[in-house]
Amino acid sequence: MQLSSLLQRFNEPETLKMAKLGRELRAKGVDVIDLSLGEPDFDTPAHVKEAAVKAIADNWSHYTPVAGFLDLREAACAKLKRDNNLDYKPEQIITSTGAKQSLANAILAVVDDGEEVVIPTPYWVTYSELVKIARGKVVEVKTSLESGFKITPAQLEAAITPKTKLFLFSSPCNPSGAVYSKAELEALAAVFAKHPNIYIISDEIYEYINFVSEHESIAQFPELKDRIILINGLSKGFAMTGWRLGYTASNVEVAKAMEKIQGQMTSATCSITQKAAVAALTGDLKPSKEMTEEFTRRRARVLELVKDIPGFKLFQPEGAFYIFPDISYYFGKSDGTTTITNSADFSMYLLNTAHVSSVMGDAFGEPKCVRFSFANSLPNIEKAWARIKEALAKLK
Numbered sequence: 165m166q167l168s169s170l171l172q173r174f175n176e177p178e179t180l181k182m183a184k185l186g187r188e189l190r191a192k193g194v195d196v197i198d199l200s201l202g203e204p205d206f207d208t209p210a211h212v213k214e215a216a217v218k219a220i221a222d223n224w225s226h227y228t229p230v231a232g233f234l235d236l237r238e239a240a241c242a243k244l245k246r247d248n249n250l251d252y253k254p255e256q257i258i259t260s261t262g263a264k265q266s267l268a269n270a271i272l273a274v275v276d277d278g279e280e281v282v283i284p285t286p287y288w289v290t291y292s293e294l295v296k297i298a299r300g301k302v303v304e305v306k307t308s309l310e311s312g313f314k315i316t317p318a319q320l321e322a323a324i325t326p327k328t329k330l331f332l333f334s335s336p337c338n339p340s341g342a343v344y345s346k347a348e349l350e351a352l353a354a355v356f357a358k359h360p361n362i363y364i365i366s367d368e369i370y371e372y373i374n375f376v377s378e379h380e381s382i383a384q385f386p387e388l389k390d391r392i393i394l395i396n397g398l399s400k401g402f403a404m405t406g407w408r409l410g411y412t413a414s415n416v417e418v419a420k421a422m423e424k425i426q427g428q429m430t431s432a433t434c435s436i437t438q439k440a441a442v443a444a445l446t447g448d449l450k451p452s453k454e455m456t457e458e459f460t461r462r463r464a465r466v467l468e469l470v471k472d473i474p475g476f477k478l479f480q481p482e483g484a485f486y487i488f489p490d491i492s493y494y495f496g497k498s499d500g501t502t503t504i505t506n507s508a509d510f511s512m513y514l515l516n517t518a519h520v521s522s523v524m525g526d527a528f529g530e531p532k533c534v535r536f537s538f539a540n541s542l543p544n545i546e547k548a549w550a551r552i553k554e555a556l557a558k559l560k
């Protein structure tokens with residue numbers, strides 16, 4: 165019996181693979197410190213949990229509209245106005261089981277066989293795989309540490325062909341931590357203005373975790389807004405990864421297309437989550453701000469700790485909760501048993517020797533780098549980096 169050819173077209177997420185390997189080692193009694201996963205290590209804010217408890221007591225236990233309850237879509241509109249000064253109507257909002265499903269809905273709604281999707285590297289693991297599932301063609305545009313891991317207008321212009329259907333990026337970026345300024349987005353918008361048939365997916369899931377500036381959305385440019393599919397969700401900013409709530413804001417035609425797709429896939433996300441999400445989107449942002457303050461402290465500490473590690477070339481992250489150093493200095497080095505030839509070897513070496521999990525850069529389209537999360541406690545961060553330093557010192 166053969167499984168479908170679809171399975172041959174895409175890979176499973178390296179982030180989840182690394183987390184699984186870490187768990188397996190932990191099950192054997194090894195004290196593994198997890199710097200591989202991308203989720204806040206905080207509790208969901210109390211007012212959001214209370215709204216969920218109330219939703220259960222009030223019996224919100226039935227199927228919901230596919231796009232989500234109207235009050236939730238209104239809450240998303242209110243949030244987009246409050247935080248981003250963007251005007252959307254509830255019929256332009258589709259809520260889902262997470263930004264990941266929103267991305268899948270959006271890509272499947274606009275990309276056809278063989279159409280090109282321009283993605284600046286490094287990018288979040290799932291982008292390229294979803295494009296492959298949709299039978300689109302991934303066009304990677306290499307950004308570099310020197311350019312702050314941002315695509316330039318000239319690079320964008322050069323990547324666009326008559327087959328380009330979609331541009332897909334995140335700011336703040338997972339894994340690099342790059343944050344596009346208003347001027348940088350405006351310069352990209354000027355390129356898109358010359359190419360009116362390209363959709364733009366703007367993944368803004370790390371919006372609140374920004375260390376350098378106010379968040380800027382590319383949807384603020386009126387000449388582009390109608391072609392932008394803005395993606396956001398509660399996972400990162402509200403420490404709600406397990407609750408599964410994402411949403412898109414787009415034109416109504418795209419929204420209806422995504423609703424049709426989602427209607428056959430998952431129907432909608434959980435009714436209780438939806439009611440809790442209203443409280444998150446319209447409530448006090450103090451808990452989210454406090455989380456970002458803690459990430460700011462950890463970021464400062466990690467940047468200090470990695471100064472002691474020879475050979476790391478590092479971009480100081482402007483947002484999200486990762487560092488993404490170029491570790492190619494270690495390629496060709498060996499501890500006498502293991503030789504490091506690529507970022508996967510480097511990650512595996514650290515897992516087996518330092519018992520610290522990370523994610524190889526290949527997974528993000530950047531094979532010289534490795535991603536280390538700082539969504540872990542300061543004591544664990546201290547311990548992990550001491551172990552990493554010791555393990556790397558053995559490589560000659």
Ligand SMILES: Cc1ncc(COP(=O)(O)O)c(C=O)c1O
Pocket residue numbers: 202261262263264265288334337338367369397398399405409410
């Ligand atoms: C850039 C980016 N987009 C989307 C997601 C998916 O988030 P969600 O938990 O809402 O599906 C993640 C999660 O790691 C992410 O890093």
